[in-house]
Amino acid sequence: MHKAIISATGLFTPEQSVSNAELVAAYNAWADGWNAANAVAIEAGEVEAKSHSSEAFIEKASGIKSRYVMDKSGILDPERMTPHLAARTNDELSILADMAVRAARDAIASWGKPASEIGAVICAASNMQRPYPAMAIEVQQALGIDGFAFDMNVACSSATFGIKTAADFVASGSVKAVLMVNPEICSAHLNFKDRDSHFIFGDVATAVIIEAEDQAGPGGWDILGTRLQTSFSNNIRNNFGFLNKAALPTDGIEPVGSDGLTDKMFVQQGRKVFKEVVPMVSDMILSHAAELSLDPHGLKRLWLHQANINMNQLIGRKVLGRDPSPEENVIILDDYANTSSAGSIIAFHLHNEGFAPGETGLICSFGAGYSAGTVFVQKRP
Ligand code: COA
Numbered sequence: 001m002h003k004a005i006i007s008a009t010g011l012f013t014p015e016q017s018v019s020n021a022e023l024v025a026a027y028n029a030w031a032d033g034w035n036a037a038n039a040v041a042i043e044a045g046e047v048e049a050k051s052h053s054s055e056a057f058i059e060k061a062s063g064i065k066s067r068y069v070m071d072k073s074g075i076l077d078p079e080r081m082t083p084h085l086a087a088r089t090n091d092e093l094s095i096l097a098d099m100a101v102r103a104a105r106d107a108i109a110s111w112g113k114p115a116s117e118i119g120a121v122i123c124a125a126s127n128m129q130r131p132y133p134a135m136a137i138e139v140q141q142a143l144g145i146d147g148f149a150f151d152m153n154v155a156c157s158s159a160t161f162g163i164k165t166a167a168d169f170v171a172s173g174s175v176k177a178v179l180m181v182n183p184e185i186c187s188a189h190l191n192f193k194d195r196d197s198h199f200i201f202g203d204v205a206t207a208v209i210i211e212a213e214d215q216a217g218p219g220g221w222d223i224l225g226t227r228l229q230t231s232f233s234n235n236i237r238n239n240f241g242f243l244n245k246a247a248l249p250t251d252g253i254e255p256v257g258s259d260g261l262t263d264k265m266f267v268q269q270g271r272k273v274f275k276e277v278v279p280m281v282s283d284m285i286l287s288h289a290a291e292l293s294l295d296p297h298g299l300k301r302l303w304l305h306q307a308n309i310n311m312n313q314l315i316g317r318k319v320l321g322r323d324p325s326p327e328e329n330v331i332i333l334d335d336y337a338n339t340s341s342a343g344s345i346i347a348f349h350l351h352n353e354g355f356a357p358g359e360t361g362l363i364c365s366f367g368a369g370y371s372a373g374t375v376f377v378q379k380r381p
Contacts, residue, residue, distance in 0.1 A: 003213040004167035006221040006377060007177075009349040010107030010207035012099050013336075016072040020055040020065055020199065027053045027198055029078040034193075051195065058199040063309025067202030067337035069187045070095070081192040085185070096129045097138035099205035100181035104143060107179070107207040112217075118209070119175030121149035124162030125182050126340040126368070127189050128153060131242075139181060147175060155236070156305055156367020157228075158182060158341035159206070163363070163375050164226040166210040177211035182342040189238055191265045200308075201266070202337035206345035221352075221377040224360065227288045228373045231280065235269040236368035274311055281366045282318035288374045294360060297321045299328075301351070301361040306333035306343030319362070327351075341365065355379035 031050035041047045058064060069075060071083035088094055093101065100123060108115050121143075123136035128151060136149035154161040159182045166178035186201030213222070289296040296319050304312050309331060316329035330347040339346060344365050355361070359379050366372040 001171050002173055004170035004210050004223050005213045005216055005380065006163070006208060006223060007211045007216055008107045008111035008209045008220070009345060010103045010105065010110065011346060011349050012102035012106065012205040014068040014070050014203050016070070017066050017068045018072055018075060020058050022076055023199055024053045024055050024058070026076040026078055026081070027192065027195065030081055030193060031195075033078060053195045053198065061308070061310075062199060063331065063333055064199055064337045065334045068204060070099075070185055070203045071187070075187060075192055083185075083187050085188060093142055094129060094135060094138060096125075096183045096185060097135045097142065099185070099203075100135065100139045100183040100207065101142045103183070103205040103207035104139060104179055104181055107209050108143070111209050115143045115145055115179075118143075118145045118177045118179045119147040120166070120169060120178045121145055122162045122166055122178060122180045123149070123151045123183070124154070124158035124165075124180055124341060125151075125184055126153060126155045126158060127184050127186055129185070129188075135183070136181070139179070143179075145179070154230075154341075154371045154373075155369055156307070156338075156340045156343070157365040157369065157371035157373045159208070159345050160226070160363060160365040160373025160375050161228055161371070162341075163208060163210060163223070164228055164373065166208075167223050167226060170210055170212050176215055177209060180208045180210060182206045182345060184340045184342050186266075186338070186340055189240070189265050191267070194267070196270065197266060197268065200338050202339050204336060204339040204342045204346060206342040206349060208345060218381060220380050222380055224294070224376040224378050225288060225292045226373070226375050227284065228371075229280075229284055230369045230371045233276065233368075233370045235272045235276070236266075236370075237263055237268075238266050238368070240264045274308075277366050277370060277372075278311060278314050278318070280370060281364065281372050282315050284372055285315075285319050285362065285364060285374055289376070292376055294376060298360065299362055300355060300359045301327070302329045303344045303347040303351070303361065303363045304329065305365040305367060306331070306336065306338055306347060307366070308338070309333065340367070357381040
C-alpha cells in the first residue's frame with residue numbers, strides 16, 4: 001500500500017460575473033413580459049401571475065451576492081434567459097475540457113513537476129456536456145499525459161468521490177499521480193425562469209493533484225481518511241438526457257413538469273434538502289472522525305461544499321461544537337455561488353494558509369443523489 005497525499009490544487013474562474021441586482025432585474029423583466037403575455041389567463045384565474053424576485057431574499061436565504069459565469073449576456077437577456085455557449089467543432093477543445101485544462105495548468109504549475117509524471121486523469125463533475133468521448137480524455141491529450149482517463153458524475157459530491165478514487169489508485173500502486181478536475185458550467189443547467197432557484201449556481205473549474213507520498217517533495221496534505229455515502233432521493237434532480245430530447249421544446253428551456261417547472265434542468269425541494277442533508281452530513285463527519293480517532297472540535301478548518309450559507313453554518317456548528325469563525329468555516333459562495341462539485345475545492349484552494357505541520361482540516365461535499373464525501377487532511381512538513 002502506498003500512502004496518497006494531496007500535492008497541489010488549481011482554479012479557473014471565468015472573467016464574467018453577475019450580481020444579484022443584475023440577475024433580479026433580468027428575472028423581473030422576464031416575469032413582467034410573461035405576465036403581460038398571459039394577462040387574460042391571469043385575469044380569469046387560470047394561471048398565477050409571476051411574482052418578482054428579490055435581492056434581499058436571495059442574500060438572506062442563500063448568502064450569495066454574485067456568481068461567475070461563462071456567458072453573461074444570454075443569462076441577462078429577458079428574451080433568452082440562458083447562456084450563449086457556441087458549439088465548438090469536434091476538432092476544437094470542448095468548452096468543459098478547456099475550463100478543466102486551465103484549472104489543471106494552475107495546479108501543475110504549483111506542483112512544479114511536468115504533466116508527463118501524471119498517470120491518470122479523472123473528470124469528476126455534475127454538469128457534463130456530453131456522454132462521450134470522456135472530457136477527461138480530452139484533458140489528458142491537451143496536457144500530454146500518458147496512461148488513462150475517465151469521467152465520473154456524483155453531482156455536487158463528485159470532487160470528494162474523485163479524490164477517493166484517485167487516492168485508491170495511488171494506494172494500490174496503479175499510478176503514481178492522478179489529476180482530478182471539476183469543470184462546472186452550472187449556468188447551462190439552471191432554469192433562469194425559476195424564481196426559487198435562478199440565483200443558486202455559478203460556473204468555475206478546479207483541479208487537484210493526488211500523488212504517492214514516497215515520490216512527493218515536502219509540503220502538501222496527508223489524506224488521513226476518506227469516506228463516501230449515497231442514499232437515494234428525488235429531492236434534487238436534473239432529468240436531461242438522450243431519452244428526454246424529444247420532450248424539449250425548440251428553445252430547449254421551458255418544458256413544464258408536473259409542478260409547473262421544468263425537470264429537464266436543475267430542480268429541487270430546497271426545504272426538504274436542507275432538513276435531510278444537514279443531519280446526514282453532520283453525522284457522517286462525526287462518525288468518520290471517530291473512526292479516525294480525530295477530535296472534530298480540534299479541526300482547524302472546514303472546507304465544505306458551498307451549498308448555502310445557512311446549511312454550511314449549521315453543519316459547521318454541529319461538527320465543531322461551537323459557532324465557527326469565518327476562518328474556521330470557509331465561505332466563498334458569496335462571490336462564487338454554489339459551483340456544485342468545485343465549491344469545497346475552491347474553498348480549500350483559496351484558504352489553506354496558516355497551517356502548521358500536523359494540523360488537520362476537512363474537505364466535505366454533499367448534494368444530489370443524495371451523496372456525501374469526507375476527506376480529512378493533515379498539513380505535511
Ligand atoms: N425572491 C423573492 N422571494 C422568493 C424567491 C426569490 N427569488 N424565491 C422564493 N421566494 C419566496 C417564496 O415564494 C416563499 O414565499 P411564501 O412564504 O410567501 O410562500 C418564501 O420566499 C420562502 O421560500 P422557500 O422556497 O420556502 O425558501 P427557503 O427559505 O426554504 O429558502 C433555499 C430556499 C433553497 C435557499 C433553502 O430551502 C435552502 O437553503 N435549501 C438547501 C438546499 C440547497 O442549498 N441545495 C443546493 C444543492 S446541495
